[in-house]
Amino acid sequence: MFDGKTVLVTGATSGIGFATAQRLLVEGARVVAVGRNAQRLDELVRLGGDAVMPLAFDLTAFARYQETLAAVPALDGLVHSAGIVENNPLRFFSLETHQRIVAINQTAPLALVAELARGNKLNTGSSVVLLSSILGAHVGIKGTASYAGTKAALAAFARVMALELAHKGIRVNCVAPGMVQTELVDQLHQLSDEALQADRARYPLGKRYATAQEVAAAIRFLLSADAAFMTGQTIVVDGGFTAQ
Numbered sequence: 001m002f003d004g005k006t007v008l009v010t011g012a013t014s015g016i017g018f019a020t021a022q023r024l025l026v027e028g029a030r031v032v033a034v035g036r037n038a039q040r041l042d043e044l045v046r047l048g049g050d051a052v053m054p055l056a057f058d059l060t061a062f063a064r065y066q067e068t069l070a071a072v073p074a075l076d077g078l079v080h081s082a083g084i085v086e087n088n089p090l091r092f093f094s095l096e097t098h099q100r101i102v103a104i105n106q107t108a109p110l111a112l113v114a115e116l117a118r119g120n121k122l123n124t125g126s127s128v129v130l131l132s133s134i135l136g137a138h139v140g141i142k143g144t145a146s147y148a149g150t151k152a153a154l155a156a157f158a159r160v161m162a163l164e165l166a167h168k169g170i171r172v173n174c175v176a177p178g179m180v181q182t183e184l185v186d187q188l189h190q191l192s193d194e195a196l197q198a199d200r201a202r203y204p205l206g207k208r209y210a211t212a213q214e215v216a217a218a219i220r221f222l223l224s225a226d227a228a229f230m231t232g233q234t235i236v237v238d239g240g241f242t243a244q
C-alpha cells in the first residue's frame with residue numbers, strides 16, 4: 001500500500017508514533033523516524049532495516065531545523081506525533097511549563113511543516129497528519145489549559161495549512177484521540193488505579209482506552225490515497241466518548 005513512499009514520523013520512539021511507524025513499515029513505506037531516544041530508534045531500525053532512516057533530533061531545537069531537515073529525503077507523508085502532557089492548573093500556573101508544552105506540541109509542527117514546505121521536501125500529493133486530542137475541541141479537563149490550547153491550535157493549523165498547500169495537492173489533517181494506552185498515559189501518576197478504571201469506564205466502546213494501533217489506523221487512512229479528497233479536517237478516534 002505504501003510501497004515506494006517515504007513518510008517522516010515524529011514521536012516514532014513511543015506510543016502512537018511508534019505504532020504508526022510499525023504499520024507503515026509493514027505496508028512497505030520507508031520511514032524517517034524522529035525522536036531523541038537512541039535506543040528506541042535502534043529498535044525501529046532492527047524492525048525495519050534499511051527502510052528506517054533514524055533521525056535523533058530534539059524538535060525544540062528550532063535553530064537546527066534548516067540544517068537537520070536538509071538531510072531528509074523528499075516526503076510523501078509527515079506525521080507529527082511527538083508531544084508532551086503536563087498539568088498546569090491556573091492556581092499554580094507556570095509560564096515555564098506552558099512554554100515547554102507549547103514548544104513541542106504547537107511550535108514544532110508549525111516550524112516543521114514550514115521548513116519542509118519551503119525546502120520543497122513535501123512531494124505533490126503528500127499528506128500531513130497532526131496529532132490533536134479531544135481536549136483540543138470537544139471536552140475540558142481541569143489543569144490542562146496549556147496542553148488543550150496546543151491541541152486546539154493543531155486543528156486551526158490544519159485548516160490554514162490545507163489552504164496554503166492545496167495548490168501542490170498537499171493535504172493536511174488531524175487525528176484527535178481520546179485517551180490512548182501509551183507511555184504518556186502511564187506517566188499520569190497522579191491518578192489512582194481506581195480513578196483510571198472509572199475513567200476507562202466512560203468510553204462506550206469496550207469501557208477502555210484506545211490502543212496506539214487503533215489511532216495509527218486512522219493516521220494511515222489519512223496518509224493513504226483513500227483520503228485523497230480530505231483536507232483541513234479532524235478525525236476523532238475516541239470510542240464514542242464525545243458522542244455522549
Ligand SMILES: NC(=O)c1ccc[n+]([C@@H]2O[C@H](COP(=O)([O-])OP(=O)(O)OC[C@H]3O[C@@H](n4cnc5c(N)ncnc54)[C@H](OP(=O)(O)O)[C@@H]3O)[C@@H](O)[C@H]2O)c1
Binds near residue numbers: 010060133176177183
Ligand atoms: N496517549 C494519549 O492518551 C493521547 C491522547 C490524545 C492525544 N495524544 C497525542 O498523541 C501524540 C502521541 O502521544 P503518545 O501517547 O504516543 O506519547 P508518548 O508515548 O509519550 O510519546 C511521545 C513522543 O514524543 C517524542 N518527543 C517528546 N518531546 C520531544 C522533543 N522535544 N523532540 C523530539 N521528540 C519528542 C518522544 O520521543 P523521545 O522520547 O524519543 O524524544 C516520544 O516518541 C501526542 O502529541 C499526544 O499529545 C495522546
